[in-house]
Amino acid sequence: MNFEYLKLEVSERVATVTLHRPDKGNALAPHVLQEVTAMFNQLGERDDVNVIVFTGGEKYFSAGFDLNEIRKLEKVSNEAYTALFHKAYRAILFCEQPVICAVGGPAIAGGFDLTMMCDIRYASTRAKFGQREVVLSLTPIMDPLWRIIGMGRAKEVALTGRIYDATEAERMGYVSKVFPEGELLSSVGQIARDMAKFDRTCLIETKRLSNQVLNQDLDTSMRTQEWLFRSYIGSEDNHQRIDALQAQLAAARAAKGN
Structure with a gap:
């Protein structure tokens, strides 16, 4: 598939996907959503990619739904358009x-929903977040939002339609860290490259585990985690990484002693 509204760069086992519809604030028209779905489906199959960074650049993330497209819809014929959003969300x-979201500016309505689907979110000081569906007489995406910030706060976000700045989003636990304007992509890129050095299968299994245990009772969750841990501990890769870490620590101690 040729991508018109997404840019892709792969380096050091990190894929950086950038929304690129600057004339519309990266608004989510049908063809944009189709590209998002195709891109993430393709990246999921690439063995040379350990971590994905999803961004709209330093200026904005996504203004959300393309209102001109939504205005054309009729209730009796909205199924195909609705499916486009949810295919992109699921992809x-x-x-x-692991998918890291780097939010450099407004992430509103559908744009906010895209950030919600990522595993980790970082923002710049110019970022804004808002689940504005209620303003448009639309129902919101509550799950996985409530899993990220709790049901009480998720209800506030959904029912008030408020716009939150980056500091408030960090305080509620929606974003992990806020970076100064202009430093987001370089900072998140370094985090992603550091993560991408880890065992690819371990990264994938950890993400899968984080989704799986949410729906398990505590006993089952503990057993699942024990089984998964047992499948890794004592492996050749585990031994190699222990040896490398111990060598690194020994070198640091020797340098400090000198």
Whole structure:
């Protein structure tokens, strides 16, 4: 598939996907959603990609729904358009590799929903977040939002339609860290490259585990985690990484002693 509204760069086992519809604030028209779905489905199958960064650049993330497209819809014929959104959501949410969202500006309505599907969110000081569906007489995506910030706060976000700045989004636990304007992509890129050095299968299994245990009772969850841990501990890769870490620590101690 040729991508018109997404840019892709792969380096050091990190794929950076950038929304690129600057004349419309990266608004989510049908063809944009189709490209998002195809891109993440393809990346999920690539063995040379351990981590994915999803961004709209330093200026904005996505203004949300393309209102001109939605205005054309009729209630009796909206199924195909609705499916486009949810295919894109699922492609990100269930992509095998960890997906880091780097939000450089407004992430509103459908744009906010895309950030919600990512595993980790970072923002710049100019970022804005808002689940504005209620303003448009639309129902919101509550799950996985409530899993990220709790049901009480998710209800506030959904029912008030408020716009939150990056500081408030960090305070509620929606974003992990806020970076100064202009430093987002370089900072998140370094985090992603550091993550991408880890065992690819371990990264994938950890993401899968985080989704799986949410729906398990505590006893089953503990047993699942024990089984998964047992499948990795003592492996050749585990031994190699222990040896490398111990060598690194020894070198640091020697340098400090000198």
